[in-house]
Amino acid sequence: MKTWMSMNRLPLLLAFLALVSVSAAAQGQQQRVVVGKTFLAASADPADGNAGWALTSHGVGEKLFSVGRDGRLAGALARSAERAADGSWEVALQPGRRFSDGAPVTAAEVAAALARTNERNPAARASVGRMTLQALDELRLRIRTERPTPVMAAVLAEWPFVVYRVAERPVFTGPYAIAALRPGDAVDLVPNAHHPGAEQRPPLTIKRFPDGQSMALALEGREIDMAFNLPVESLPRLRSRDGLGTKSFPVGYQYMMWFNTRRPSLADVRVRQALGLAIDRRELVQAVRAGEVATGAFPLDTPHALRETLPTDTAQAARLLDEAGWLRGADGRRARDGQPLRLVLVAYPQRPDLVTLQPVIRARLAALGIEVRTRVAEQPSAVASSGDFDLLLWAQHTLPAGDPGFFLEAFFRSGSSSNFPGLSSPEIDRALDRLAGAESPAERVAAAAAAHRTVIAQAPVSFLMTPVWHVGLGSRLAGYEPWGSDYHVVRADMGLRR
């Protein structure tokens, strides 16, 4: 025994035991599904910033209504929303639903949660202002709003309105519950025992990555089972690896270019229209190697998309600039009253495609005789809010709740907080008023289309393309079908054990 346990054998035994224990631990880790994302909820309080959106994305939170895979609004925790004669809304809840701690989802709990969020989170007041909620009975509640809306279901499908039970630690209804939240690093989730299918659902961790490239590396190393939103250049490498696959899907975001109408050079609608005509949207799609050309504010696979293409016409663009007084000099550059037409085109690195689009757009505008300088700003919010741009490339989900009113109202109403171009247009405001009053789905589609065309004509923005995002999948999640942009990454059907 003593001989056997001599110094030259003991280290081997210890190493073997260590290897066995590490391997066992690794086996335990492998049971858990790991999803890689570049964004993680910073808080578990839906009233806190955009935590509501993150918690829904993480499969923790649910709303009363939700946009389904087909882009249409449907009931989730609620069955219906009906308007009363006095303009208030009566919402009926689905029976039998429970929070993750087992407590039933009642009208009183829902009213308390949404009232709290509406009070504390300005984003929850964006569409209808202040809300007054009252439980009528166990499953019905009445909602009165500061501003009227014809589409309460769409409002309640907006990302701030996650349903939860108000407590020291909010409790939710989604397929997963938070076991541990490590801000900036990861969130550990456990199946919500009170959500259908819980017994088939594996534990899950969402790991935050600083960028898509490191996420691609982690997927290659089989450290994660899914990498959400990969850079396009990583796809061929991942596809060549055994056991890995990729899927691409249109995401509901639109890429667009804001024009700062406060700048003298862009105050003239003819100049803005000329800039829009100069851009070849097919070139943009080729530059990012995926996606579709935009026909307007909404993706083609949605009911609110316009069907007519946005034209590219450099000759017309040149004529418009000439009419606006921006004439070509001997050096080929345009100037007016001795002032050259110089513009700064801003993009931000959080959407890498936008940075890719910059030189393509610059080249197109340079061919028109416009001098364009590009800038990459790390803080797009600061640029947008301060108006420190001439042209600003932007990515926006334009139908987060399935209704076009949200985007059109928020970004184009005169004086609204997100009216980045700074355009005050009575025509657009009137069109938005008509949209606000349209009640039936058919009326809303028609009114939205009219408002949409008015926006395009006034050209505070040029809609560019609908991007496609890429998801990398390991063998455990090979059957996962991505949809719903980054609003629904972790869903009830993810990684179900058979």
Place this chain on the structure above:
Amino acid sequence: MLRNLPGLAFVLWLVSLVVFLLPLAMPGDPAGIALLERQQAATEENLQALRQAWGLDRSLPAQYGQFVIGFLSGDWGVSLRTGRAVVEEMQPRLPWSLAIGAGGLLIATLACLPLGHAAACRPGGLLDASTRALAVAAQSLPAFVLAIVAAWLLSAQWRLVDVYTGGPAQRLLLPTLLVALYALAPLTRLVRQALRDAADQPYMRTARAKGLSRRQALRRHGLRPALLTLLAALTPQAAWVVGGTAVVEVAFAIPGLSQLVVESIASRDHPVLRAYLLAVALLMVAVQAAAIVLRRLLDPRPAACAA
């Protein structure tokens, strides 16, 4: 050291002033940024309300006074980005950064002595040439490049380490080793040169005459002066490690202090930036003080004789 206290206090006051003013020089209004993040209109009324809530409407001297008093009493303010206390933001992140920074520096310090000694014993030999090549590589290769290559090799290709999702030990391994590697290169050359200088001293000839081999003589009589040189180099290396840690934390998705600082810079989170900068300045002072104390222990001779 006690005689230096007034000077030290003056320097620290100056540092606190610079640290307070530096974030103000950054373009972008934190209140405007925060309002937009909250999807609230950036009206003058809303901006004013937010600035008032944050205490930004007071005069700069008043803000500075509160900053210094708060820092000294442990109240490092509230993060403009998250609304949580700065101390609460930093606490869970500190162990990660400490492990990488202090761990890397410790490994480098311990390893540079035997490596420098071996290089000094055989000038022009394989080890000497290797450490020289390492020093050149460390100067030329950006840390983030090496980080990506290391992650690709060890995780994606060979699957030896779960660089991003493993336990703390696995996640800290590569970043710590990288920090150690970049610190090791210059420290090894420093120790090597210090030993070479010591080898030319008269007492080394005496030691050799007494029958010690070159290797033994360097080890017994050369390491102490080399240690003194090493201690002098530790403060600038510690400063480098703070910056180097930032690179590897971001590259390896480590939820450390540097990741917090990067996010705070993007959102113009002044309280976090100020607290971090002042804490790092104090850390450098502490490192310098520790180096002085250790130096005194190693070399108790008065300064005039120590040269």
